[in-house]
Amino acid sequence: MRHVLLVAVFLGLSSLGCGGTVEGGAVEELAVSSEELTACSATCPTGTVSCPAGTTTCSATNNVGVTCDGTTYACPPPPSCPDSLPRCSAYSGRACGSFGVQVQCCFSSTAPGVCICEQTSRLRWECFGQ
Numbered sequence: 001m002r003h004v005l006l007v008a009v010f011l012g013l014s015s016l017g018c019g020g021t022v023e024g025g026a027v028e029e030l031a032v033s034s035e036e037l038t039a040c041s042a043t044c045p046t047g048t049v050s051c052p053a054g055t056t057t058c059s060a061t062n063n064v065g066v067t068c069d070g071t072t073y074a075c076p077p078p079p080s081c082p083d084s085l086p087r088c089s090a091y092s093g094r095a096c097g098s099f100g101v102q103v104q105c106c107f108s109s110t111a112p113g114v115c116i117c118e119q120t121s122r123l124r125w126e127c128f129g130q
Helices: 002-016 024-038
Strands: 041-044 047-050 058-061 065-068 071-074 102-108 111-119 123-129
Touching: 041 058, 041 065, 047 065, 047 071, 102 123
Parallel strands: none
Antiparallel strands: 041 047, 058 065, 065 071, 102 111, 111 123
16 A cells, blocks of 8 residues: 555656646747757858857858847958968979978968978978968
8 A cells, every 4th residue: 555655646746747848839939049049150261150149139141241139240351362472382392401491372362371391301391271
């Protein structure tokens, strides 16, 4: 009899749970919030730009930026390489004189780089993008 009473108490408490069932409105509200958060990022040429946490309204346009609660966050401009720097191709693989020396250069008009005098079989320029 004692066992039956314990099972009945357990079942009664289990049906109460932690405050009953969640109302449908709360679940739907959560889904809307999640959708808003995933829509608040724009893909940019140099990565992504997103709204900060706590944003309630947003819009996003790829390659332009996002607007979060009325504030616009634009995509950052792509990197540029000044015309005054030499092309990396002028150095790459050629002989150099002093190990560890570095030269700033451009892979293209938008891709800065650096060439470093490295020891292979002999000293040669190795070039890398930044």
